[in-house]
Amino acid sequence: METPLSRRTVLGLALGVPVSMALAACGTAGPGTGGATYWYLNGQPQEGVRTGAVDRFNKANPDSQITPTTFQNDAYKTKIKTAIGAGQAPTVIWGWGGGTLRTYVKAGQVEDLTSWFDQNAAVKDRLFPTAFDAATVDGRIYAMPCEAVQPIVLYYNKKVFAAVGAQPPQSWGDIMALVPKFNAKGIAPFALGGQSRWTNMMWLEFLFDRLGGPEVFQAILAGEKNAWSNPVAIAALTRVQDLVKADGFIKGFSSITADSNADQALLYTGRAAMMLHGAWSYGIQQANGGDFVPSGGLGFMNFPPIEGGKGDPSDTVGNPAQYLSISSKATAEQKTVAKKFFATGVLDDEEVKQWIGTGGVPVLKGTQKLLAADKNAEFLGFTYDIASKAKNFAQSWDQALSPTAAEPLLDNIAKLFQLSISPQQFADNLNAVIGQ
Structure with missing residues (x-):
């Protein structure tokens, strides 16, 4: 279940914060301003891994840029819910899936990615199958598993x-x-x-x-x-x-x-x-x-x-994975950029190495040799065994x-x-x- 909240817990309750105040505090433009936006948690070492993935994508795709904004855990919980409710969510929404994702789905706030995954089977097939449970609502996939178990x-x-x-x-x-x-x-x-x-x-x-x-x-x-x-x-x-x-x-x-x-x-x-x-x-x-x-x-x-x-x-x-969704209110251009990031930027080779370097086990098949070769091999093997052998891996x-x-x-x-x-x-x- 990261700076702690790579774990954990998008409750996403506005807690009475007025929408205008909350959005001003975010300092991030809404979905109609051009270029994709991406909010995620700060705190090292996880923030550096996330930011590195965005930087590499932006460098490789000068015409498809992503602008990141980072938040502390508790601030993120409030601001992401407020922004989504106001139709001002970032293009890419970082979270933990499960119940909060379900509420976004019921409100029509996030993109249905089922067909996209069907068309990009190689993207889905490289990820742990169990990670998709918390990304799925009523048999449809609304988020991409990412980062680490x-x-x-x-x-x-x-x-x-x-x-x-x-x-x-x-x-x-x-x-x-x-x-x-x-x-x-x-x-x-x-x-x-x-x-x-x-x-x-x-x-x-x-x-x-x-x-x-x-x-x-x-x-x-x-x-x-x-x-x-x-x-x-x-x-x-x-x-x-x-x-x-x-x-x-x-x-x-x-x-x-x-x-x-x-x-x-x-x-x-x-x-x-x-x-x-x-x-x-x-x-x-x-x-x-x-x-x-x-x-x-x-x-x-x-x-x-x-x-x-x-x-x-x-x-x-704990967390079977972390999850990235796409705002349904984003422009067509922004959605295209986000999906390109999902296909080519998320869990690229360098990001996989960096998650392992932080002591994390990427939510990715076929990493056993990389885990065994790392200086943190003992902990990585322990984590991989727990995640892969647990008869029940309950989401927080x-x-x-x-x-x-x-x-x-x-x-x-x-x-x-x-x-x-x-x-x-x-x-x-x-x-x-x-x-x-």
Whole structure:
């Protein structure tokens, strides 16, 4: 589930920002000004890879130019939704597919790419087939999978574990047993950027899956009445509050933002022992953590099983890919430029090498030899295995659900972690918006 939001979460809620103000803040012209436009997330190293792809395309196509604009995660969520609603979307819309894409499709705001993919079968055939699920609405394709697969990973600081004489957790019981051990040494068991809310959500995604399997959330996604009240859901909500009450997370986690990468700094500086975060975090820690990653200080693993749980421990959650759509309001010329970029610019050879260089596994077939030859081969192989062997690769909840349901979800997750609501109150609140 990138600067954090290569992960994650286009909720795209305008949050009451007037359209004129939001568009002025964007500083980007609307779709009728000539030349294609492209909005995406900033933050290194991912921003550099994206910008490099645009620069190479523009250099190779002087008559088909793309103008990029970058945003921080939370700002992007607001501005892209506002721009789309006003008919002023960029030509190329970066996102995570799923529920938000579905709302754009229902509103007629994005181009149907099914016929284009039929005519350009070679473009589609080189990508992971599973990546198209979140790009598809009612059997039609509305987005191109791009960039890298991003499962959520349990990271740990090997040096801190060695200093405390601890081993990586192999079960939920192990996680709870490690909490007092690290706290006794003045080390936070887990780093968490809780102000960003979606980082908290990762915990629930795994707890739901490990306790009850993918069926529990599938019932929620399908809009089944009172699905949040499933006993497995209540048990998962209770367990995460048990972890909060045990001081499992860094003190003050609710004021730490993921966009600042402060949560990741806690891990590589040894102030926290573990962190649940996306595969994109590896590249950030490599770029910002000094010799932490090169010296072998970073450990990584899939989330462990829960005693008595029905979930398959090979399952994962996160981002099967990132996604590029084309605004239906763009001019014919702009759409032509965007499709040319999709066919020749997205995941070109240099971009593939650069994603691998950031510790990412491109959403592209046949990269095993490149992965094995890279200095990050161990992590890349780990990520490839998780993504390719998972019996269920669930899309992050706030992407899978519609924006209408996702915002109450994140709001109530924050309250759950702050212990201001009970598991049953959480379930009641979310049952009230299920299927919306």
